[in-house]
Amino acid sequence: MANLSNCPNCDKLFVLNAFRDVCDDCFKEEERQFETVYAFIRKRENRTATLAEVVDGTGVPEKQILKFIKKGRIQLSRFPSLGYPCEKCGTPIKQGKLCDNCTSTLRSQLENLQKEEERQKEIELRERTRTYHTKK
Known part of the structure; x- marks a missing residue:
């Protein structure tokens, strides 16, 4: 049986599953933000960027970048200046x-x-x- 939940970002009703904790629209937005962040930190000149510099350079909220790090989508071993509090x-x-x-x-x-x-x-x-x- 499917579990219904409200999206924590937009409060829209969606079917909760093991892979996503947000609705489809917010998931697409998160993926777009991830691509923006990852493209930014992959550039040679940005590999040593700190978390604040990544936020300034991409416009993606710090909370979202921390979510990517905690989920393991951004591997800190490749980016020496990135970390989380x-x-x-x-x-x-x-x-x-x-x-x-x-x-x-x-x-x-x-x-x-x-x-x-x-x-x-x-x-x-x-x-x-x-x-x-x-x-x-």
């Missing part, structure tokens, strides 16, 4: 969702949390194993 601090990155600094900070916080939980378990265990003596 870290989801926590906004530093430009080329892979994953977090930059190295945020990743290491998150790891250290998780390690500290784990150590604290272990310490709490040890305290609980010690308190449960205490023996109380009473006088009769």
Whole structure:
């Protein structure tokens, strides 16, 4: 059974499928924008362009270019100056969702949390194993 959905761009009703998350008209517009962006960054003089320079040079919104990058349609290994922002601090990155600094900070916080939980378990265990003596 087909799933109907509203297009997030134009709010038009369309049949949702696994390959497209927008209606046919918006998909065609996205493809046109992708061709514009890809033609721009393939030129020798634009291969080292940053994200802001690509936005200025093509007129395609940054959000759309980031969508192309995240879907893997633009491979960052070929374009050394392109990247997308870290989801926590906004530093430009080329892979994953977090930059190295945020990743290491998150790891250290998780390690500290784990150590604290272990310490709490040890305290609980010690308190449960205490023996109380009473006088009769």
